[in-house]
Amino acid sequence: MYSVTVTHGTRKHLISFGECPSPTTEELAMEIEKVTQVPLSQQKLIFKGKQLEIGNIELRSLKVAPGSKVMMLGRQLNSESEAVKTEIMKVKSEGEKISSKISDLEDQLTGIHNGHLPSELQGEALAKIHKQCVGTVEHIMKLLEQLDSLQTSDQSLRQLKRNTVLSTQKLLDRCDKLMEKL
DSSP states (O other), X not given: OOEXXXXXXXXXXXXXXXXXXXXXXXXXXHHHHHHHXXXXXXXXXXXXXXXXXXXXXXXXXXXOOTXXXXXEXXXXXXXXHHHHHHHHHHHHHHHHHHHHHHHHHHHHHHHHHTTOSOXXXXXXXXXXXXXXXXXXXXXXXXXXXXXXXXXXXXXXXXHHHHHHHHHHHHHHHHHHHHHHHO
16 A cells, blocks of 8 residues: 655645555545645645655655655635635636637637528528627626635635636637628
8 A cells, every 4th residue: 555644834744645556646645635635725845855756656766655644835725715726726627618608609610601591591690690790708807806806815826717717808808709701
């Protein structure tokens, strides 16, 4: 059985992986999150004085053998930060849905421009696409307003918020380009 002792502050936690012959740093971080309630994004794992990159990297390849000791630096999110993170993640999820919707609208427009729709139906189809674009832009603007209203002093959440704002703005740009083609 593969197990590692993780120290966090003054506490020690034995993390076991059962039958897993070679767990990854990401799997270790996820197990640590379950035990300590420190989110993966807040964790820094230290082994023999070096920070471990969290990802699909096998512990064995980093010479973290069964029975090794790993130190974890990080803190739990307070309830206010947790609420901010939840709101950011909701916006991010909405953004993924909107991205899919924009892709569908782009495909419809490409189909119309490629002549896949009789000319007598194109005007109505283009008007529908325009209406959906306007509604999508309004939805994106509401998401940006929602993000703008979120306040946090937590550096990692500020970065997550910043990245989510940028990706949401890119959706707005895609809508603008789509409407230009109408």
